Structures are given as C-alpha cells and as structure tokens.
Amino acid sequence: MDNLSKIKKFSKNLHLFLSFLVVVIPLYYVSYWVFVNYLPESLINVNIHPTPLIPNELPIKLQIIGFFTSLLPLSALIYVITNIRKLFSFYREGMIFSFEHVSLFKKTAKALVLWVILSIIYESAKSVIFSAGNPPGSRLLKVGFSSAEITTLVVVGIVFIIAWVMDEGRILNEEKELTV
C-alpha cells in the first residue's frame, strides 16, 4: 500500500471517529446538566476543598442556565471538530494541498483560541452556579487560566505554523501541476 492510500484509509477512519465525537460531545454536555444532581462530587469540585460545604441540589433554573452557558465552549469545540473533520474528508479524497486546507487550518486555530476564552467563561459561570446554594460569604467566582489553556494556546501556535507551511506546500503543488 503506497503512502497516499494509507493517508486515505487513516483519514476515512478519523473522519468517522470525528463524526462520532460531533454527536457524543453535545450529548455529554446535555446529560451533564440534566443529571448534575446525581453526579459524584468529584465532578463538581467547587464545593470540595478548601471549604467543604454540604452539597446542595441545583434547582432546575440553574441547571438550564448552566446548560446554556455550556453552549458557548461547546459551539466553539464543535466548530473545531467539524473543521478537522472537513480536513480529513479532503485527505480521504486524496486532496493533500489546497487553498481550502490552509483556510481550514487557520479557522481551526482561531476557533481554538475562542474555545479557550469561552471555556474560561464557562468554568467561571460553573463556579457561581455550583456555589449559589452556599450560605452568603461562601459563594465563589473562580476565574482560572491553567496549564490546559496554555497547552491549547501552544497547539494554536503550532496549527498556525502548520497553516503557513501548508500554504507553501499549496504553492509548490500548484507549480508542480502547472509544470508540463
């Protein structure tokens, strides 16, 4: 099997996997907010250390607010995944370099930055929602920028460089196609 056939086969599988993620991730977000009162406390870490409080049930109103807030990072994440899926659909067809590829890489990088920003907002909103039932003085607003966000931003930088390299590859490919 030559290299292009391997790329096509691998891309076909990855395309399928990404299609699966496009369905499963929103389902995860929906079920998280629907069953939030039945989840183990380790998944809702605001009320644990350093000030342990008696876990309180989230009222339906806060569950709905939580779900709508989760749509912010979710939409950015789904946009990232659909872009990557589109990229692999091109590879599946044997198209390796095109202007569309470069554009997809750039769009993905920008969407990842957006995802990081919206995730910070979402996590902050979660801290407010989960501590809303605490007594006055024990409610929290947690705004965090952790190593996970930094890692994503490093990935964004790498994706931008890949887009740049892909653009050079596209130019070389065009030169090759127009060489008789």
Next chain:
Amino acid sequence: MPIIVNLDVVLAKRKMKSVELAKLVGITEQNLSILKTGKARAIRISTLEAICKYLECQPGDILEYKDHE
C-alpha cells in the same frame, strides 16, 4: 506573460493533432492544453526536447518572447 507559446501554430504547420502529439511526447492532453493556452508555469527540458523531436522544430519555434511595451 511576455512568453508566447506558438505550439498550435507549429502543430497546424505539421498538420498534427494535439492528441497525437500528447501521445508521442508522453504527456496528458490536459497538460498539453495547459502548455498551448499559456497557463503553464514551467516546461521540462525533456518535454521541450520531445516536442521539438516530433514536430521537427527548434525551441524558438514554440516559445517566443514578446515585450508588452
């Protein structure tokens, strides 16, 4: 582009069809069309050599430089 490809003129003089030349040279009709329409960015020496061989001409008969001014 100031380089003019006169391949169709030479083909007409030799009364040869593009399909025939493409087969003799060993390139696709599509590539020959790219060359004829002046869309080509580059031409391989081996392609030029084969075209000159089968059309019994010189590279200068196929390629011409014309300044726009």
